[in-house]
Amino acid sequence: MxxxxxxxxxxxxxxxxxxxxxxxxxxxxxxxxxxxxxxxxxxxxxxxxxxxxxxxxxxxxxxxxxxxxxxxxxxxxxxxxxxxxxxxxxxxxxxxxxxxxxxxxxxxxxxxxxxxxxxxxxxxxxxxxxxxxxxxxxxxxxxxxxxxxxxxxxxxxxxxxxxxxxxxxxxxxENNFIRRFPHHGVVEIDSYDLKFNSFYFAGHDNDKIYLGNYTSPFLLIALSKDLKSYEQYVLKPENYKTFKWSSTKIKVAPPYIFLYDGKIPIIYKALIGQTEMKIVSVNDAYFSDLENVDNDHIALRYKSSNTGSNRLGLLNLSEDNRIKLDDSSLDGNGLFETDGQLLYSPFSESLIYVYYYKNRFDVFDKTISQKAIHHTIDTISRPKIKVVEMKNGIKKMAAPPQIVNAYATVQQDILFNRSNLIGRFELRKHWKNNSVVDMYNISKREYLGSFYVENRGDNKMTQMLATDQFFYTLIGSEIVRYRYAQVISKQLTRESPKPIKE
Structure with missing residues (x-):
């Protein structure tokens, strides 16, 4: 019993x-x-x-x-x-x-x-x-x-x-390409229809988000951070009719606005709120991108005449011998292999170069004399690109390249990187309906996590901008504002970017 x-x-x-x-x-x-x-x-x-x-x-x-x-x-x-x-x-x-x-x-x-x-x-x-x-x-x-x-x-x-x-x-x-997704990494708050999809992020300050326009190169839009109001400026560069503009962009680095075209090459500068632009550099060096470092120095990305590859240089506006070019700054051979995006963090006073076609970004001090090599979490360490040389000597890609890092933005010590590759243990249907953003702590050399940015209809995110309080994206003709989840916001100390003294 x-x-x-x-x-x-x-x-x-x-x-x-x-x-x-x-x-x-x-x-x-x-x-x-x-x-x-x-x-x-x-x-x-x-x-x-x-x-x-x-x-x-x-x-x-x-x-x-x-x-x-x-x-x-x-x-x-x-x-x-x-x-x-x-x-x-x-x-x-x-x-x-x-x-x-x-x-x-x-x-x-x-x-x-x-x-x-x-x-x-x-x-x-x-x-x-x-x-x-x-x-x-x-x-x-x-x-x-x-x-x-x-x-x-x-x-x-x-x-x-x-x-x-x-x-x-x-x-x-030592990540082997496994992402971690905090629950609701960013949450959409509101959006604003810009009517056109030709806008790009030019920068931000404590109060406003600044947008440039590819089709109207002298147009600057200043949106309030809550997307409730905006101002429109038409920049007036001096002697602009004497130049043949072809690759013109605007960049806002408080308290300055820069208007530049590296194919001329020329750089204009003015205080935020002003429309009259003064020349600060002309014919110093041909370049393809720039970041303002401080009141007297501008970092440039240029094509080396010795190697034919992208390299970084420093333009000193206060000296007669103004340009310092460094042919050893970036690693890789060829224009495409060294292609990437140049960023600057006023918070850490560092330049960041994110390579498009390999799992790497380099962090420099503002004099480009010291470099730290960082890696993104994917496994592509060598660019998968195929280049052919035409009869006229111009090199072109023979097939679409495998883009690893599509776009990046930096806020304080955190790099936000839009990755173009699916990781392990991820559903493909999520990639069809979203863009993925990976976060890295630059000083600690750590991967922090990832989050999805949902498509709007058939439109994917084309650009993004991280501020201390909000995250912004351009999707189609809309600018969308998000709030951070607590796990992300606690990584940001909410200190304002260090303004450059006038």
Missing amino acids: KTFKSRFVECTGYFFILLFCYASISKILDFENFQIQIGQSPLLSTYAGIVSYFTIIIEIAIAFLLAIPTTRRIGLYFSIGLMAAFTAYIYIILNYSEFIPCSCGGILEKMDWNTHLIFNICCILLAIISFFLEETDRNKNYKRTISVVLFMLVFSSGMVVLLYYTSEYMIKK
Whole structure:
């Protein structure tokens, strides 16, 4: 005749059989989504492949052990270990993770993380009581039973902690192209229809977002940061009729506005709010991009006459010997291989060069004399481009290149990089409907996480601008404003960019 104690142990075994069978079958039926959830976990991203298979196997194995009376004791023992591991995972998520992901699916899909934690603790207590009853029936050595249970609890929890610390290091420092997506990284607040899709971000200050226009090169739009009002300026460069304009752009670096065309080459400068532009450089050097560094210095990207590759130089407006070119500043051969985007962070007083066709960006001091090499999380270290030389000597791409880093913006010490490549454990349907932005802490040399920017109809994001409080994108003819999730906003100290003294 079965006693209450034996029935209690038996019912506990059936409960865990039901729990583990349901959980494992749910994972198998939706394995791709389960593996993606593990891959984007803030704790186990690096081990997503191993953990996803191991979890299912161990759940099924424990269910079999519990179903056989002679191995039920062993099944209860491993149930304690597995539930302890799950509990440690949830505890770390709630208390030490940089962000809390969406709740897992299956039998617990309606529970939040705190409810998960309570449920798991109750399961551990149930398994411990049943194991204790089963074990003491065979062996009256209570101290040994308690020691065995404590060992399993410590071992299982310790393994999760070990996985957490090693995964954190590998994700931030030695990432093998696994992205982590904080829940709702950016949330759309509002938008403004510009009517045309020819605008680009020229810069920002404490109050306004500035837009240039490719088809109207002297037009500058100043939008309030809440997108509620705007002003329109037509810049008036001196002697503009004497030049043949072909590649004209505007850049705003408070308190200045720059108008430039590197093919002439010429650079104009004025204070924000003024429309009359004065020449500060003409025929000093041909260039393809610039960033204002301080009151007297402008960083240039130019084509080296020695190598035919893109390189960086510094224009000193206060000296007679104004230009300093550095043919060793960028790595790579050829114009296309060294193609990229030049940025400047007033917060850290550093220049950043993001390569388009490989997983790399270089960080320079403002004199371009010191360089630190950084890598993005994807694995393309060599550009996948094919170049042919025409009969007239001009080199062109023979096939569309594989773009790695499509566009970037910097705010304080955080680089926001729009990646063009899908990572591991990511759904292709998300890439069809969104653009992905990866974030890097420049000074700590760490990958911070990623977020999606949703398409608007058939239009994808073409440009982006990060400020200390909001994130802006250009999508089609609209400018869209987003607020940061807390996990992102806490990375920004909300200090204003260092203004350049007049």
